[in-house]
Amino acid sequence: MNKIHSADWHEMLDPPVGGLARLIDAVEIAHASRSRWRPAVALVGASAAIVFCAVFGFAWQVHHNSPEYRFRHALEAALRPAAPAQGIQVENGAALEISSTDPNVRIYWIAQLPGAASKPREY
Amino acid sequence: MSLSEGALYACYRRMEKPLYNVLYRWLWQAQDCQDTVHDAFMRIWEKRASVDETKLDNLVWMTALNLARNRLRWRALWRFAEPVGDATATAEDDLLEAASRRQQDASLRAALVTLPSAMRQVLLLSEFGGLGIAEIAQVLGIPPGTVGSRKHQALARLRAQLKEEIP
Numbered sequence: 001m002n003k004i005h006s007a008d009w010h011e012m013l014d015p016p017v018g019g020l021a022r023l024i025d026a027v028e029i030a031h032a033s034r035s036r037w038r039p040a041v042a043l044v045g046a047s048a049a050i051v052f053c054a055v056f057g058f059a060w061q062v063h064h065n066s067p068e069y070r071f072r073h074a075l076e077a078a079l080r081p082a083a084p085a086q087g088i089q090v091e092n093g094a095a096l097e098i099s100s101t102d103p104n105v106r107i108y109w110i111a112q113l114p115g116a117a118s119k120p121r122e123y
Numbered sequence: 124m125s126l127s128e129g130a131l132y133a134c135y136r137r138m139e140k141p142l143y144n145v146l147y148r149w150l151w152q153a154q155d156c157q158d159t160v161h162d163a164f165m166r167i168w169e170k171r172a173s174v175d176e177t178k179l180d181n182l183v184w185m186t187a188l189n190l191a192r193n194r195l196r197w198r199a200l201w202r203f204a205e206p207v208g209d210a211t212a213t214a215e216d217d218l219l220e221a222a223s224r225r226q227q228d229a230s231l232r233a234a235l236v237t238l239p240s241a242m243r244q245v246l247l248l249s250e251f252g253g254l255g256i257a258e259i260a261q262v263l264g265i266p267p268g269t270v271g272s273r274k275h276q277a278l279a280r281l282r283a284q285l286k287e288e289i290p
Contacts (some may be wrong), residue, residue: 009231010250015143016157020135023164027128030168083274 071096075111126179131188132152133181135164142183146191149243151232155194163187184252184262186242234284242277249274 065071078094088095093112101109139160146156163186167174176181237244244263248254249270256274260267 003150009229012144012251013147015160016153019130019139019157019160022161023135024132025169026161026165027131030165062210 124171126167126174126176129173130167130176130179131164131168134183138180138183141252141254142187145247146165146187148231148235148247148251149191150194151228159187159190162190164244166190166228181261188262230285232279237284238277238280238281241243242273242280245270246277246281 005098017072074096077095078096088097088106089112090112093110096109098107098109142160142163143156145227146159146226150156163183164264167179167182167188216223235246238259248259248262251258252259254262256267256270259270263270
């Protein structure tokens, strides 16, 4: 093995020149690229938010216009305790008035809880 | 708590040479060392919002050492662990100086390779990084007493390897 002198062993080398300039350039590029992408990122974010709102709004509208939803909504309204008099009251259930073309005929859709036995009561 | 550009550049000016010298005795390639120093400072710059300027030097050391470890792993993975020479030094120095440098590098490298990694780190940080025992303890996360004993053992082994009196 080659011998080396103690002075050589401790010799401090000079780093290659241009290290600091390289770092300064890289930091500036990082700044520039961030400011360049910021509007694009904002635009993409805004577009995504608009699309989400549109899709969500459409789905909400479709859901609220569905016959199931409307019937359930009407049934819930009918089951409310303080509901105004509807001409018919069903114990353990609800009655939903369905429009009739004949003014002398009243049609009700009656739903009862399972197992409940009661008769329609007319007022 | 945020790092300013001025503080980053001042730290670079202050630490470039000791960092380079420690890394050179570990990676043995000028370009790799310069890249590692650069990458360490860029990593820190990317996290500048959470960097405490009072602990910047320690952070630079830790980041640079971790990156150097990663480079060595990468080299080992791709079987580039063998010395490939230093083109930068050869281009810059005259041929005799370059030959002399390669010979010194080879001797020191051969001696350092025989040291366990933990001892080598302490020795490099102490001899080429210019760090004191307390600073090395902070950077490596070990007790100061351990740093002292590792440094002592490392120097003794290196002395035996080089068969030369090392102050």
